[in-house]
Amino acid sequence: MPGLEDLYREIILDHYRNPRNRGELPVPPAHAETGFNPLCGDEITVYVQVDGDTVTDLRLTGQGCSISQSSASMMSTAVKGRSLEEARAVIRTFKAMMSVHEARLDGDDGGPVEPEVALGDLEALQGVVKFPVRIKCATLSWNTLTQALDSIAAPAS
Amino acid sequence: MAIDAPATPIDVASIKKDFPILAVEVHGKRLVYLDSAASSQKPTAVLDAMDRYYETTHANVHRGVYTIAEEATRLYEDARKAMARFIGAGSPSEVVFTKNVTEAINLVARSWGGANLHAGDVVVLTEMEHHANLVPWLQLKAERGIELRYLPVGEDGLLDLSDLDRTLAGAKLVAFTAMSNVLGTLTPVRRIADAAHAAGALVLVDGAQYTPATATDVSELGVDFYGVTGHKMLGPTGIGVLWARAELLDAMPPFLGGGEMIRDVRLDGFTTNDVPWKFEAGTPPIAEAVGLEAAVRYLETLGMDAVRAHERHLTAYAIDTLTARYGDDLRVHGPLDADQRGGVLSFAYKDIHPHDLSQVLDESAVCVRAGHHCAKPLMRRLGVGATARASFSIYNDEADVDVLADALADADRLFG
Ligand SMILES: Cc1ncc(COP(=O)(O)O)c(C=O)c1O
Numbered sequence: 001m002p003g004l005e006d007l008y009r010e011i012i013l014d015h016y017r018n019p020r021n022r023g024e025l026p027v028p029p030a031h032a033e034t035g036f037n038p039l040c041g042d043e044i045t046v047y048v049q050v051d052g053d054t055v056t057d058l059r060l061t062g063q064g065c066s067i068s069q070s071s072a073s074m075m076s077t078a079v080k081g082r083s084l085e086e087a088r089a090v091i092r093t094f095k096a097m098m099s100v101h102e103a104r105l106d107g108d109d110g111g112p113v114e115p116e117v118a119l120g121d122l123e124a125l126q127g128v129v130k131f132p133v134r135i136k137c138a139t140l141s142w143n144t145l146t147q148a149l150d151s152i153a154a155p156a157s
Numbered sequence: 158m159a160i161d162a163p164a165t166p167i168d169v170a171s172i173k174k175d176f177p178i179l180a181v182e183v184h185g186k187r188l189v190y191l192d193s194a195a196s197s198q199k200p201t202a203v204l205d206a207m208d209r210y211y212e213t214t215h216a217n218v219h220r221g222v223y224t225i226a227e228e229a230t231r232l233y234e235d236a237r238k239a240m241a242r243f244i245g246a247g248s249p250s251e252v253v254f255t256k257n258v259t260e261a262i263n264l265v266a267r268s269w270g271g272a273n274l275h276a277g278d279v280v281v282l283t284e285m286e287h288h289a290n291l292v293p294w295l296q297l298k299a300e301r302g303i304e305l306r307y308l309p310v311g312e313d314g315l316l317d318l319s320d321l322d323r324t325l326a327g328a329k330l331v332a333f334t335a336m337s338n339v340l341g342t343l344t345p346v347r348r349i350a351d352a353a354h355a356a357g358a359l360v361l362v363d364g365a366q367y368t369p370a371t372a373t374d375v376s377e378l379g380v381d382f383y384g385v386t387g388h389k390m391l392g393p394t395g396i397g398v399l400w401a402r403a404e405l406l407d408a409m410p411p412f413l414g415g416g417e418m419i420r421d422v423r424l425d426g427f428t429t430n431d432v433p434w435k436f437e438a439g440t441p442p443i444a445e446a447v448g449l450e451a452a453v454r455y456l457e458t459l460g461m462d463a464v465r466a467h468e469r470h471l472t473a474y475a476i477d478t479l480t481a482r483y484g485d486d487l488r489v490h491g492p493l494d495a496d497q498r499g500g501v502l503s504f505a506y507k508d509i510h511p512h513d514l515s516q517v518l519d520e521s522a523v524c525v526r527a528g529h530h531c532a533k534p535l536m537r538r539l540g541v542g543a544t545a546r547a548s549f550s551i552y553n554d555e556a557d558v559d560v561l562a563d564a565l566a567d568a569d570r571l572f573g
Pocket of ligand 1: 194195257258259260287289290334336337338363365366386531
């Protein structure tokens with residue numbers, strides 16, 4: 001049975017207590033997207049500034065549990081300053097980490113997956129997959145960022 | 158039937174033995190189930206009644222002439238009689254079985270609302286409603302432009318009725334909960350119902366939390382429509398009840414179409430069955446009805462006045478214990494007076510997110526709900542995204558509250 005220490009790693013609590021990149025960006029030129037976790041009511045707004053091919057700035061507002069807040073904070077540091085392509089690769093890798101373990105919990109071991117990029121601190125969130133209802137907390141900001149990047153790529157004219 | 162003799166107190170130790178799930182261990186610890194407002198646990202009497210039905214009697218109802226089909230029909234209709242008795246309905250034919258209270262409210266919105274609510278017509282709700290009593294009306298607002306007004310919730314967690322008459326003026330329906338699933342607040346049903354009737358409106362009451370907690374008499378409450386959900390009152394999932402006054406049900410068009418709800422079907426039309434079957438399209442939840450009757454009998458044996466007295470005591474004990482121990486670090490949402498609330502206790506502890514709190518409590522095998530409790534407008538009104546909620550039933554005792562109080566201290570270790 002997984003214990004709390006699998007979930008609440010020190011680095012996670014640190015990002016929760018001291019969230020990075022909190023705040024807003026002027027819209028436009030930045031793009032804002034709000035995501036909801038319908039299960040628990042958590043909300044997060046991701047502000048993304050893309051210049052040319054680069055995510056030059058990323059800010060976050062909203063409220064949520066330690067998992068959703070720390071995941072968002074770590075995401076901001078992992079993505080800020082990256083090219084759009086790299087940002088997408090980080091998102092894919094993170095989501096794969098979440099879903100691979102979900103599949104394994106179902107007894108469906110898809111085998112080891114080669115990570116596209118190194119996740120660094122984000123690996124601390126691996127323990128979340130042992131608590132399936134919390135996966136949505138961890139992925140909320142990532143899904144919201146994906147939506148933001150999608151609408152930047154294909155602006156609704 | 159009102160019983161004036163003082164209720165025999167609830168003997169929790171012996172009741173606990175009636176609920177097999179309470180013997181389950183989580184993380185090697187005794188399960189402390191404090192989430193009955195979401196769904197109650199089931200006594201052996203309910204589980205056995207359903208097993209016995211499937212093992213000895215199962216057949217479809219209202220169709221076969223053979224012995225077990227007749228017996229299944231009798232059991233299903235007996236359950237209707239039991240529910241009618243339990244909520245003080247004038248006749249079993251006023252009791253419609255639904256899937257849950259959500260379906261009961263949707264039935265009224267679609268059937269009665271479909272026939273009677275038009276653009277500009279006013280429906281009055283409150284700020285403390287469950288989504289089940291918001292979204293069906295919001296759907297009618299979107300589809301046909303009805304107007305929604307809301308009775309506000311005051312800082313004390315009670316409905317603010319200072320502007321009641323003006324809010325009700327011209328309304329066609331007032332729909333509200335008899336007990337908040339977030340704040341525990343008991344609402345003044347009779348007072349609102351009388352004012353609504355004086356204003357010419359009908360009254361729908363969501364009894365999802367009230368009926369499991371309190372003796373219910375729909376005629377004393379003075380309402381026109383009343384919804385109950387079985388799984389919160391020791392019964393199985395998959396069954397609920399809509400009660401409505403007979404003349405309303407008679408005049409209402411059917412809700413879902415199919416078998417059972419018809420008298421005759423031709424290629425160019427159909428005629429409907431009598432109430433209540435007019436509203437029960439398709440094969441109904443038969444085993445669930447049998448289980449629900451067993452739940453009703455279990456509660457009747459305890460006596461609903463004793464149930465209320467027990468839960469009132471436990472709620473007062475919980476509020477006292479938690480506030481004495483944690484002072485300003487713990488804030489109870491809703492009224493602090495146990496006379497004004499049922500056994501549902503939402504609280505904030507320090508600024509620890511309810512999700513994290515609930516996760517930590519789970520280590521002590523304490524089950525509390527964390528989230529918006531399907532009442533997002535109320536969460537916005539309270540200025541919070543979520544709350545932690547402990548709720549009590551007949552199988553909870555002071556020791557359960559003590560485990561909760563101790564387990565809260567563990568949250569400090571991680572988040573303090
Ligand atoms: C006050 C209230 N209304 C409605 C509901 C919905 O109940 P159900 O999901 O059984 O339809 C609930 C419980 O979730 C409730 O507490």
